Amino acid sequence: MFNAILLNKNEDGTTDARLTQLDDAQLPVDGDVTVRIDYSTINYKDGLAITGKSPVVRKWPMVPGIDGAGEVIASSHPEWKVGDAFVLNGWGVGEVHMGCLAQRARLKGEWLIPRPAGMSAKTAMAIxxxxxxxxxxxxxxxxxxxxxxxxxxxxxxxxxxxxxxxxxxxxxxxxxxxxxxxxxxxxxxxxxxxxxxxxxxxxxxxxxxxxxxxxxxxxxxxxxxxxxxxxxxxxxxxxxxxxxxxxxxxxxxxxxxxxxxxxxxxxxIDSVMAPKARRIAAWQRLATDLDAAKLDAITHEITLAEALSKARDIIEGKVRGRLVVNVNS
CATH class of the missing domain: 3.40.50.720 (NAD(P)-binding Rossmann-like Domain)
Known part of the structure; x- marks a missing residue:
């Protein structure tokens, strides 16, 4: 069992968001890489999904979280092996495919890119x-x-x-x-x-x-x-x-x-479906060109449970900088 935020759609069209436990049998079958999520984050789109303020989610039930960083724990994809460090952004994850505001996810290997050398999962999600x-x-x-x-x-x-x-x-x-x-x-x-x-x-x-x-x-x-x-x-x-x-x-x-x-x-500027080569180039420049001290100054770490209330804050414009979610706390 692992912790996750789960969204369900009520009969009246409202969204129910809660912290719960899932097991591997509830992960999507249309994925060839199972990953351990160490950190995720709350983006504006995640705020819309969790609060139901906009019809971001198109498949129910849904684990939100369009971003994730961690390590591969199982893979049938030729480019990924157990222990590989990855970054995920977009590709409809958290909208039509269960996302990363959870301790575990099953994703498609073609969506993942290697986390730049020396970049921690927390730093990747601060970005x-x-x-x-x-x-x-x-x-x-x-x-x-x-x-x-x-x-x-x-x-x-x-x-x-x-x-x-x-x-x-x-x-x-x-x-x-x-x-x-x-x-x-x-x-x-x-x-x-x-x-x-x-x-x-x-x-x-x-x-x-x-x-x-x-x-x-x-x-x-x-x-x-x-x-x-x-x-x-x-x-x-x-x-x-x-x-x-x-x-x-x-x-x-x-x-x-x-x-x-x-x-x-x-x-x-589209980040969701950007080609892999473009993604890798952007992340490599983030690894070398973004001042670490400035990134720290805009980053605030929260727990998975806190993500529920912070989702509303980000929609209401009450959040400064970046919210990093430690899914294991």
Whole structure:
């Protein structure tokens, strides 16, 4: 038997989330690697799943947890053997396939990547999908020619997981980063991560003009809706905006003006189905380029039981940085 968070759908459509015990017979049969989970994490999507605030889960019952790190304990997959250290992000785990907010999981070997040498399971989950997505966004800016000399980089949703790690990565690369947040009391925290300036999210979150004063050479946006539209309207000629989140909304109530008059580029960043080679490249750069002290500063460890209440907190915007779940405590 092992501990796990289990989600069930009630007759009235609400979600029941509880800490319980499962056995191996309840693990999915469509997996060829059984793993011991040492650490998981709570992402925004996990918060939606546990609270039932959005129809993230499409198969019931479900163990949530889109991220996991630990070791292989059984495998029929040719690339994985007992004792191998792994990292998992995405692939519908925690949505259509039982996830990693548990002490054990059965997964497909093709979804796993080797944990970078010297990186602990806890560190991997302090990074998690949020940090991995931040790295994918930062890499995209670099690959599109946005250099540290191009101008300021805006990071929205800055006190969240993606935003916090994006600030740490980009400032570490020498970029001048401006953080947008609804929590101005967190300004000192954001500056400690490397933000050169902090602005109120209210400057971006309401409807604005299709074209505004040019400021940003690049943007990492985890918010969507009006915030993304205003960021586009303020991006300098030829600039690049990466979009990876929807904390404000899925809508894009904007104009084609920034694209056809300023030649800016909007890049979608998908972490769930990203190719394996792309994942490995991102994780290798996280292992070498992310300041360990800054990562520690944004990380808070919780127990598996605490994940239930923290899921609501993350949806309500009450969480700063990253929540790491020690599934064995």
């Amino acid at each position: 998690g999908t949020a940090g991995y997505t931040a790295m994918l966004s930062a890499m995209a800016l670099q690959e599109q020619g946005v250099s540290k000399d191009s101008g300021e980089i805006l990071v929205t949703g800055a006190s969240g997981g993606v935003g916090s790690v994006a600030i740490a990565i980009l400032s570490g690369w020498g970029y001048r980063v401006v953080a947008s947040t609804g929590k101005l009391a967190e300004a000192d925290y954001l500056k400690s991560l490397g933000a050169a300036d902090v602005i109120d999210r209210a400057e971006l979150s309401a409807a604005g003009k299709p074209l505004q004063k040019e400021r940003w050479a690049g943007v990492v946006d985890a918010v969507g809706s009006h915030t993304l539209v205003n960021a586009l309207a303020q991006t300098r000629y030829g600039g690049v905006v990466t979009a990876c989140g929807l904390a404000q909304g899925m809508d894009l109530p904007g104009s084609v003006a920034p694209f056809i008059l300023r030649g800016i580029r909007l890049l979608g």
